[in-house]
Amino acid sequence: MNNKYSNIHKELKQEAPILASLQKPDLTAVPVGYFKKLEQQLVDVAKFTQADSHHVNQKLNDYFDNLEDTIMDKVSQSEAKVYDIHWGKSSSSATKLWKYAAAFIAGIIIVGTATNTVSKPDVTETVAIQKTEYLDYVLENIDDFDLNTMIDQGLITEADLDISTMQFNESLKKAEAYDLFDSEIDF
Amino acid sequence: MIILDDDEILLKLRDERQRDAGFRLLISKYKVKLYHHIRRMVNDHEDTDDILQNTFVKIFRGIDGFRETSSLYTWIYRIVTNETLTFIKIKNRRATDSLDADDSRDVAGYMHNQRDLSADDINDILVSAIGLLPEKQKLVFNLRYYDEMSYADMAEVTDTSEGALKASYHHAVKKIEEKLRNAV
Numbered sequence: 020m021n022n023k024y025s026n027i028h029k030e031l032k033q034e035a036p037i038l039a040s041l042q043k044p045d046l047t048a049v050p051v052g053y054f055k056k057l058e059q060q061l062v063d064v065a066k067f068t069q070a071d072s073h074h075v076n077q078k079l080n081d082y083f084d085n086l087e088d089t090i091m092d093k094v095s096q097s098e099a100k101v102y103d104i105h106w107g108k109s110s111s112s113a114t115k116l117w118k119y120a121a122a123f124i125a126g127i128i129i130v131g132t133a134t135n136t137v138s139k140p141d142v143t144e145t146v147a148i149q150k151t152e153y154l155d156y157v158l159e160n161i162d163d164f165d166l167n168t169m170i171d172q173g174l175i176t177e178a179d180l181d182i183s184t185m186q187f188n189e190s191l192k193k194a195e196a197y198d199l200f201d202s203e204i205d206f
Numbered sequence: 207m208i209i210l211d212d213d214e215i216l217l218k219l220r221d222e223r224q225r226d227a228g229f230r231l232l233i234s235k236y237k238v239k240l241y242h243h244i245r246r247m248v249n250d251h252e253d254t255d256d257i258l259q260n261t262f263v264k265i266f267r268g269i270d271g272f273r274e275t276s277s278l279y280t281w282i283y284r285i286v287t288n289e290t291l292t293f294i295k296i297k298n299r300r301a302t303d304s305l306d307a308d309d310s311r312d313v314a315g316y317m318h319n320q321r322d323l324s325a326d327d328i329n330d331i332l333v334s335a336i337g338l339l340p341e342k343q344k345l346v347f348n349l350r351y352y353d354e355m356s357y358a359d360m361a362e363v364t365d366t367s368e369g370a371l372k373a374s375y376h377h378a379v380k381k382i383e384e385k386l387r388n389a390v
Binding site for chain 2: 027031034035037038041061062064065066
């Protein structure tokens with residue numbers, strides 16, 4: 020220290036003799052009690068800083084610990100797309116569509132039985148016959164809106180609608196015998 | 207209060223259980239030196255207090271990241287110097303008038319033709335002359351003249367070469383000497 024001081028002083032004396040000869044000026048007037056108060060203020064701030072950073076660190080730790088599970092949950096939620104089919108009474112076109120599709124299938128089964136098809140019926144032929152009959156039914160009983168919906172959904176084509184009324188009436192009689200219109204399917 | 211070696215203070219600061227005690231010791235050891243170091247640059251007590259508190263908080267927060275590539279002393283001085291220079295830069299940008307010009311008016315020039323200068327007058331001239339130095343030069347002068355810091359330590363604090371620091375100090379000293387010579 021003494022060596023360092025003497026070096027600095029020697030250097031100053033060489034470069035600036037007047038300056039070297041002067042006492043170092045006391046530039047500052049410090050408020051009374053300032054340094055005593057300062058220490059406590061700083062310790063309080065440091066404690067607050069420490070607590071705050073612990074709280075932040077804890078939150079960050081929790082966030083990273085749970086992040087994997089959070090992401091996996093979101094991934095599985097986005098993959099499992101559930102389509103609800105409302106089987107209750109509804110006037111929506113989608114519901115009506117399902118009803119008629121179900122009626123169509125039921126009709127195939129019942130009418131097929133009524134016409135005494137053999138145990139191994141030619142399904143294609145049966146479907147073709149039943150389709151004709153049902154299309155007649157569809158034509159007579161479903162309003163235009165629903166008809167259009169069935170065309171849009173590809174269940175029928177416009178060409179399919181060109182069916183004789185006689186064919187329809189015949190199938191209608193048969194359907195009545197088997198309580199077709201009292202639907203056993205609870206929509 | 208006992209003044210400990212920097213290594214002992216650092217050990218306490220790094221120990222969770224003794225951190226508060228270590229911090230108190232650090233403040234106790236450095237508060238006056240750092241206060242005056244800042245005050246010589248910014249002049250105002252309130253500004254000095256702000257910078258000083260910010261400095262100590264930064265030291266406290268950053269102590270775990272201190273890699274001991276330099277001494278604790280130069281690391282602390284580096285923080286306080288950067289804080290001070292940043293403050294001055296911001297303040298100068300905001301100021302419409304130069305406060306430095308007001309606070310560091312050329313007293314030496316004013317005193318030039320005065321006779322029978324008192325010790326206080328010479329003191330004022332010296333203070334004024336230091337105040338007129340460019341910020342970086344003033345910083346170097348203060349570190350060497352008041353804090354008696356070696357060029358090696360100054361190089362760590364200011365991230366400047368020793369050669370550049372010696373040159374800067376030489377110019378500062380010459381300017382002040384000239385002012386004093388003209389006044390006396």
